[in-house]
Amino acid sequence: MSPLLHARDVTKTFGRTQALRGASLTIEAGEVVAISGPSGSGKSTLLHCLAGIVTPDEGEIHYGETRLDELDEDARTRLRREAFGIVFQFGGLVPELTAEENVAVSLMFGGAGRAEASETAREWLDRVGVGDCASLRPGELSGGQAQRVALARALATEPTVVFADEPTGALDSVAGEEVLGLLLGVARERGATVVLVTHDNRIAAFADREVVVRDGVVTEVPAVTR
Numbered sequence: 001m002s003p004l005l006h007a008r009d010v011t012k013t014f015g016r017t018q019a020l021r022g023a024s025l026t027i028e029a030g031e032v033v034a035i036s037g038p039s040g041s042g043k044s045t046l047l048h049c050l051a052g053i054v055t056p057d058e059g060e061i062h063y064g065e066t067r068l069d070e071l072d073e074d075a076r077t078r079l080r081r082e083a084f085g086i087v088f089q090f091g092g093l094v095p096e097l098t099a100e101e102n103v104a105v106s107l108m109f110g111g112a113g114r115a116e117a118s119e120t121a122r123e124w125l126d127r128v129g130v131g132d133c134a135s136l137r138p139g140e141l142s143g144g145q146a147q148r149v150a151l152a153r154a155l156a157t158e159p160t161v162v163f164a165d166e167p168t169g170a171l172d173s174v175a176g177e178e179v180l181g182l183l184l185g186v187a188r189e190r191g192a193t194v195v196l197v198t199h200d201n202r203i204a205a206f207a208d209r210e211v212v213v214r215d216g217v218v219t220e221v222p223a224v225t226r
């Protein structure tokens with residue numbers, strides 16, 4: 001059986017900065033993998049390559065049998081909407097839309113009708129503990145509430161893979177662990193795969209496996225040192 005996600009010898013350069021210098025990583029279906037490492041080492045770039053947001057200069061990205069890096073932009077966008085949920089450090093919510101609309105829109109992109117999308121959005125907001133914030137806009141939410149809405153948006157489409165880039169980075173440690181607990185609880189219940197970028201050892205400890213990115217290259221962290 002092929003792995004769910006596989007990056008092979010990936011390089012990516014931005015201007016004169018070589019963010020990835022031959023990064024390889026294999027992730028099996030249902031795994032929760034933390035990507036840690038120093039600031040600027042290439043963690044987010046690797047996550048973005050795996051999620052089909054950034055195209056590598058060289059190397060390969062496989063999602064199951066699909067070569068993600070060879071798909072055109074439309075096909076990659078379709079795949080992201082169908083199979084991936086993405087959570088960013090600052091939520092990335094649309095400021096003009098209410099919490100409910102932020103979640104509903106991602107469901108409507110996937111083909112749901114407005115009424116069905118609104119109902120599912122409300123269920124997910126309830127599930128992550130912010131049902132009473134449904135009609136508020138992101139500017140009216142606390143950081144922890146906004147991140148829960150972002151989580152509801154990422155999970156509502158029932159993705160195969162959830163990519164999370166420092167999802168707890170803007171929160172205090174209690175709120176951060178609550179958001180992470182919700183994410184991992186839902187993912188483990190559904191057998192979803194989670195790829196999580198974090199520089200926080202306590203957060204990485206919740207993962208099944210931790211890898212470290214240093215100078216654009218991935219190294220495995222042996223289980224005994226965790």
Ligand SMILES: Nc1ncnc2c1ncn2[C@@H]1O[C@H](COP(=O)(O)OP(=O)(O)OP(=O)(O)O)[C@@H](O)[C@H]1O
Binds near residue numbers: 014019040045
């Ligand atoms: N879009 C971009 N344009 C220019 N440089 C970029 C871009 N994205 C990343 N970089 C650079 O590539 C390098 C790796 O960045 P990346 O965000 O992947 O690191 P990181 O390990 O996630 O860092 P941090 O923990 O600080 O978020 C950095 O030097 C960064 O400045």
